[in-house]
Amino acid sequence: MQETGTRNAESGAAAFGLDGSGIVFWNLTEAALYERSIARGETRLSAAGTLTVETGPTATSLQDRYIVREDVSEAEVWWGANQPIGREAYDTLRADLLVYAAGRSLFAQDLFAGAEPAYRVNVRAYCECAWQGLFLRTMLRRPEREELADFIPALTVLSIPGFKADPERHGVRSQAVIALDLARGEVLACGTLNAAELKKAVFGYLTHVLPARGVLPLHGAVTVGENGDAALYLGLAGTGKTTLAVDDARTLIGDDEHGWGPSGLFNIEGGCHVSAARLSAAATPELFTAANRFGTVLENVALNGETREPNYAGAHMSNARATFPLEAMPHASLSGRAAAPRTLLMLACDTEGVLPPIARLNPVIAMYHFLSGYSARWPGAEKDGPQGAQPETTFSPCYGAPFLTRHPSVYANQLRALIERNEVTCWLVNTGFVGGPAGTGRRVPLALTRRLVEAAISGALGEADSRTDPYFGFSVPTSFPGFEPQMLNPARNWPDIKSYEAAARRLAGRFVENFERFEEAVDEEVRDACPRLAIAAE
Template sequence: MTSADAALSGTGVAGPAEIHANLSANGLYAHALRRGEGRLSADGAFMAVTGQHTGRSVQDKFVVDDPEVHDAVWWGKVNRPLSPANFTKFSGQVRTWLGQQPELFTQDLYAGADPAHRIRVRLITTNAWHALFARNMFIRPPRAELASFKPDYVILHAPEFEADPAEIGCRTSTCIALSFAKRTICIAGTSYAGEIKKSIFTVMNWILPDRGVLPMHCSANVGAAGDAALFFGLSGTGKTTLSSDPERALVGDDEHGWSDTGIFNFEGGCYAKVIKLSKEAEPQIWDASHRFGAVLENVIGDEHGNLDLDDNRLTENTRSCYPIEFIPNTVAGGRAGKPKTVVMLTADAFGVLPPIAKLTPAQAMYHFLSGYTARVAGTEKGLGKEPQATFSTCFGAPFLPRHPEVYGRMLAERIARDGAQVWLVNTGWTGGAYGTGKRMSIQHTRALLRAALDGSLAKVEFVRDPFFGLMMPKAVPGIPSEVLNPRETWADKDAYDRQAKHLVSLFEANFETFAGAVGEDVKAAAIRAAA
């Protein structure tokens, strides 16, 4: 078998003129620049522009409706079915197209830092910068293991190939299709690199529950005493920022598993949102994004490559992808013990949730299944002036191939078994809703989190919030007392009450979507309007 044959083994692609297999960052940089795929920042990061797609194409993602997986898949808006016949046709077209290209780039990588639960992934793509993204994002095997590498899953990445909706049964010329039976992912018609990352997260969400491992869309870090913590949260809530704490070692910034032995990172890199990134507030992410080896998506720079991280002319979803070792204080091996603390983050743009609240186990499952945050005008296209509530079950609905209650039950069991304390943290607005109030102080948030993590916060006196049933601390050293109770930060208390009741009604409406799948304790913990 030739080296080209070995690099394409298991992909079904017949090799083109030249295969670039498992190149280092240096080699991928050289090819990406030669091919005109992007340019360098002043600090040496690789800058790529993804064109039409600057985020995930949620409506163009499909799961193949293979008979052996049909009954276990959570079909609906998240997992749209594609027939096995149409996938065979589509994947065949993608393989043929890839085989016709003059050169291809492959990377052999691991997903899962725990050897007992990892999978082997082979990416084949037309662009060097996408190969560099994957190399940054996943776990790089030792060189000695590459010679015998056999993929468990293959990603056929064809960003310039356009699918035919009439022929394939997809919606547009963009199509992301995943077959669990064939262990193959096809990505076509989009250059947004996050599709590579999230397709493998979806795979891990599929395979791990059968192994008794909870897959989670969360970041994780660990203190000097070995006390691990998890941070759940949707985009913009501070998951990456708050887990990158100089006083604690980072396990990972986005995707983890929780097994009987502890937690482990799925990835070997970070994928941080960098719009309006502050060097003062987020020095670790700033430094990681201003160096050779980082991949910047849709970030604007001047003619000399000096970055303007406030410039959103291409998208609000500007991104930086870098190896996790670019963060100074990380956990070698990407594994830690059982978590002592679980944090659920929300950026409440309505300005009515407290900065921190202690949750019971039943409340923890309720808020996990709710997955609430609120987006505001300017963060996404199509949003108006008023905050828009977003509920993404398990803080990661787009990546859940199984029914949400599968993951909800596993979280409740893990919390009960391992004795973790759960906190709800609001990184959103205070003193009023978006447009009137101001963003929660990151210094206050970090101080409250540190008190939660070291156990001191659990010992203070708490008071129950009348609208959401949350237990709020009455006083915390170093934090103004009025900050802890959101109603006290509003000049117009009646306006606060109206806004709080409005958010309660949104929680009530969302609860109806999963109320039938939870126990009486969770139903009792649900947020509801006062009788």
């Protein structure tokens, strides 16, 4: 291939098997990627200075993900939640993609996943679309120019949306494939423009390699206070990580993926990929400003045909996202690193309206909830859902089942050890419903959640009087200055106590049922963490 731009000449496209009449544009910066992308007709420029692209619905992406199954991966991968693809089928797809790519232009980016030099992973991406090159350049961490000369990738991503897989020939479900080869350190993506799949595939690779190095990969946000006290917010998509981590009083380390190792926490990413549905300057000024600037990629946000203003209130917005570098946020950390957290907040968007707005967890109950991963899945996070769609109840282990390559107990055991060693105070925060299930109950007011989170992080809430919840065994604050006691007690928000109790018993039963799959994998203490659940289920 013809190659142009700053790169490691010893490790070019040929090293990956890319060979042909096409051109590889190495490590283009933002302005050059903009120019190429617009000239190629991939994207449009908005009045706000952003690149705007339609990626289509993302509904099927989860079923189109695969991991190569062979001797090496056989024992290490959690096949309970990951789909296998055979080595032969993968290699056929790889060869076909290389033939397709040989005569085309590719946008190559050399990047780091991980802000901690000791644990970062070198990621190289070859993208058919210039805008996807910009997306990954923005989402991962950008090396200095001089670091490119000897860059050797540990993981190589090949993203070719224009190539459609042949289900019969490639042994897959549809034209879209995102396949991870752990042994060789590769991701092949084709038949889809969905860029989130690329960042998720990189994270998936890290959930495999980091635990072996003593680092726990987490689907969570991190902030740091003035005294260097870090807080970690774990939660599924749409449960409030970004919302709560954007806090004037605290520095933002990152809003979605972190590693927790011996030296503390580090951001895996270098950017944010935030929901842009109904984005407004009034509700979230920091995010609005970051979304409306040069360098930001807007996915699935319509532009006014004349003024080219982004229309965030548009109807098909559930997969609308804005991607911008962390530097675009006013309180972002440049180092991307922090000490071990003092406070751990697990954000559970409770669809049943049963969980208290906040509860204190001991390390064993924290591990139980981390493994359970009880929360809501919003239709919008996976597909184009109608406006006002109701969330579905889900149990997503480690609040990130779609990213886990190993068995959830691997991460849960690591988390428990880290919590105990660092004496971390753990809380379960209900960012979902109160007073009834989704549909009849109301959403916990965001302002209340913010104040409770602030009080948990400051340590003040830990001093409050509390009661032990009869169903879940955790400790619930009963009174705290500035809060109506009624706000802290979910039962008192229901129309009557009997219906609350029935709902609580039902939810506890679902926890017990869900946890059966993990009983073999955890020790007795964790199995017994919620004895009341067993009673409640009867």
